[in-house]
Amino acid sequence: MKTIKIKHPYKKTEIVNEDIVLILGYFDGVHLAHQEVIKEGVRIGRERNLKVALMTFNRHPSIVYRKINAGQYASLTQPEQKEKIIESLGVDILYEVFFNSEFGNLPPQEFVDRYIVGWHAKVIVAGFDYTYGKADVASMAQLSDYAKGRFEIVKVGEAKESGKTISSTLIRQYIKNGEVEKANAMLGYSYETLGFVIHGDARGRELGYPTANIYSNPYTFLPGVGIYAVWFIVKGKRYMGMASIGYNVTFKDQSELSVEVNVLDFNEEIYGDDVKIEWVAYLRGEVQFDGAQGLIDQLQKDEEATRKILEMQKD
Incomplete structure (x- = not known):
């Protein structure tokens, strides 16, 4: 897949000079509904022997226009994760x-003329709720008026999981609540976060459950406080793990949220290494124990539950 970064106003030499199928959307999370849109675009492209292009943005438009609180917003997918999934779909x-603002304030007709017709799009594929400006004048319902017969429009309807419409907003809410299984069902894969390993206070090692302390990538949307069964990927290898997101309430009252992973059947030094965490299942909430032994007893139960859950997922 060829990735091209565009800044308005673009130069014609930056654009691929051939007819294309153009898929439109922000695609945060590239969840199952997004995947249906992309797959439809790819199917049409292969059927008509046209290259398939996808237009997305470097940041969420709603942040720019303060419809979302930028300080509280984090993407479901980092750019590299998003690109990888999109490429895998063809x-x-x-x-x-x-x-x-210069790009975002383009009138709908100018957007269509410059960024659809100007990009040699013969077919447009987008979700039913896609907008390219204010919804009352720039929704899928008005696109045919701006198209003026110059390209075909394919609108993909909503997708549902367990009776609920799949959306990035709902997935984000599930993750925030610790309901990663529900989020994963809508994503079509286990939710992933990226980061690298940093030094901690080594208390886990003293308990017999050493943990990798994770510094998460900026703007990472973390699951809610609790204990989770996870897959831990480091140096190209995948390990079972149980992750804790919380404030270490048993031993200290810290104000900063920490992410720690006890990696099962693993004994290597990985400080500074990049890692990926796949969040598979919620085990329990963060609990303040009376002392170390109570915590150790619970960690033994957590390990047993983690192994049971992840053994079922082994390839």
């Missing part, structure tokens, strides 16, 4: 547009 060209 997209040929990824256009990442720098979203600023």
Whole structure:
């Protein structure tokens, strides 16, 4: 997949000079509903022997326009994760547009003329709720008026999981509540976070459950406080783990949220190494124990539950 970063106004030489199928959307999380949109675009492209391009943005438009509190917003997918999933679905060209006021304030007709017709799109594929400006004048319902017969429009309807419409907003709420199993069902894969290993206070080692302390990538959307069964990926290898997100309430009252993973059947020094965590299942909430032994007894139960859950997921 070829990735092209665009800043308005773009130069014609930056654009692939051939007819394309163009898929439109921000695609945060690239969940199952997003995947249906992308797969439809790829299917049409292969059927008509056209390259398939996807347009997305470097940041969420709602942050720019303060519809979302920027200080509380974090993406479900980091750019590299998003690109990897999109590429795996068969997209040929990824256009990442720098979203600023100059681009965001384009009138709908100008957006269509410059960024659809100007990009040689013969077919547009987007979700039913896609907008390219204010919803009352720039929704999928009005797109045919701006198209003026110059390209075909394919609108993909909503997708549901367990009777609920799949959306990034609902997935984010599930993750925040610790309901990662529900989130994963809508994503179509286990929710992933990225980071690297830093030094901790080594208390886990004293308890017989050493942990890797994780510094998460900036703007990472972390699951809610609790204990989870996870897959831990480091140096290209995948290990079972039980992760804790919390404040170490048994031993100290810390104000900063920490992410720690006890990696099962693992004894290597990995300080500074990049890691990925796949959040599989919620085990329990954070509990303040009377002392170390109470915590150790519970960790033994957590390990047993973790192994049972993850053994079922082994390839």
